[in-house]
Amino acid sequence: MTESPIGLRDVYRARARIAPFVRRTPLVRADALSKAAGAEVRLKLECLQDIGAFKQRGAMNAILSLDPEARERGVVTMSTGNHGRAVAWAAARLGVRAVVCLSSLVPGRKVEAIRAAGGEVRVVGRGQDEAGEEAMRLVREDGLALIPPFDDPAVIAGQGTIGIELLEDFPEIDTALIPLSGGGLFVGIAGVLKAADPSIRTVGISMKRGAAMAASLEAGHPVAVEEVETLADSLGGGIGLDNRHTFARTAELIDEMVLLEEEEIAAGMRHLHHEEGLVTEGAAAVGAAALLAGKVRVEGRSVATIVSGRNVDMDSFAATIAV
Numbered sequence: 001m002t003e004s005p006i007g008l009r010d011v012y013r014a015r016a017r018i019a020p021f022v023r024r025t026p027l028v029r030a031d032a033l034s035k036a037a038g039a040e041v042r043l044k045l046e047c048l049q050d051i052g053a054f055k056q057r058g059a060m061n062a063i064l065s066l067d068p069e070a071r072e073r074g075v076v077t078m079s080t081g082n083h084g085r086a087v088a089w090a091a092a093r094l095g096v097r098a099v100v101c102l103s104s105l106v107p108g109r110k111v112e113a114i115r116a117a118g119g120e121v122r123v124v125g126r127g128q129d130e131a132g133e134e135a136m137r138l139v140r141e142d143g144l145a146l147i148p149p150f151d152d153p154a155v156i157a158g159q160g161t162i163g164i165e166l167l168e169d170f171p172e173i174d175t176a177l178i179p180l181s182g183g184g185l186f187v188g189i190a191g192v193l194k195a196a197d198p199s200i201r202t203v204g205i206s207m208k209r210g211a212a213m214a215a216s217l218e219a220g221h222p223v224a225v226e227e228v229e230t231l232a233d234s235l236g237g238g239i240g241l242d243n244r245h246t247f248a249r250t251a252e253l254i255d256e257m258v259l260l261e262e263e264e265i266a267a268g269m270r271h272l273h274h275e276e277g278l279v280t281e282g283a284a285a286v287g288a289a290a291l292l293a294g295k296v297r298v299e300g301r302s303v304a305t306i307v308s309g310r311n312v313d314m315d316s317f318a319a320t321i322a323v
């Protein structure tokens, strides 16, 4: 196992730093899902964060970790939506300038949400990688500090605080179902859980359409995939061909990778709405979806899944759950 730059102490320090700014979210029982899965299933409700997604944790930790001069100059990021919203929100809370570079695939409601949170928006290209190039230009030319969406030790440590809360609230946990895109969420949580007990099973879940991490794990190195529309739009985007942390760490920590069809994700969203009264975006429903589809074996286990966000267009949500 290679030495990780993100240790447990970093996650505890992140937790102390961000505590005034993030919600310690509830972990709730999911009786219908438990029955369907034949296991004790609990939901970590990260959809209850102020910005509607867990990304507030990593963004806040990264900005709070900057030195005062860097904060004075401001921050920049590229994002498929929730991370951009999180950076704009966190920066606004701290009185820091934030520029968010987005691809034209990002839904308009997410762009508006970023502006509403106080961020300056720049739309460039059709993919996260092109938005990333514009962000790098602002770093070089304007001296802004880059807050990457996932491939960054401070961001990973921030997302890892979810892992500490899981262990505190559910010490019997033996399987974690974690939505997986760039891997900041997965690596943060799985790193904490495996440090506590290497036998805890960590399952990464993505959509079949355009899963860059799954394709990269398969290839043995980071690869680009075509970005396509999916119900789990927060799981879209590349992992970066020059990925420094999350690819290697995901490869070390992951016990099982599950890929879902669009109809399976829709069934997960429908279930969480009908049975638990939750509004979730596709990315947040993949744990429930994997259990309902029988794609992950959990019999008799103590399972937690991360309900990672609620930022979904209400018209398309209504259409998805109406079926």
Ligand SMILES: *Cc1c(COP(=O)(O)O)cnc(C)c1O
Pocket: 053, 054, 055, 082, 083, 149, 150, 179, 180, 181, 182, 183, 184, 185, 186, 234, 235, 281, 283, 284, 308, 309, 310
């Ligand atoms: C970003 C995001 C994810 C995936 O997180 P990564 O760190 O990119 O793997 C999952 N769900 C939601 C709602 C997100 O915004």
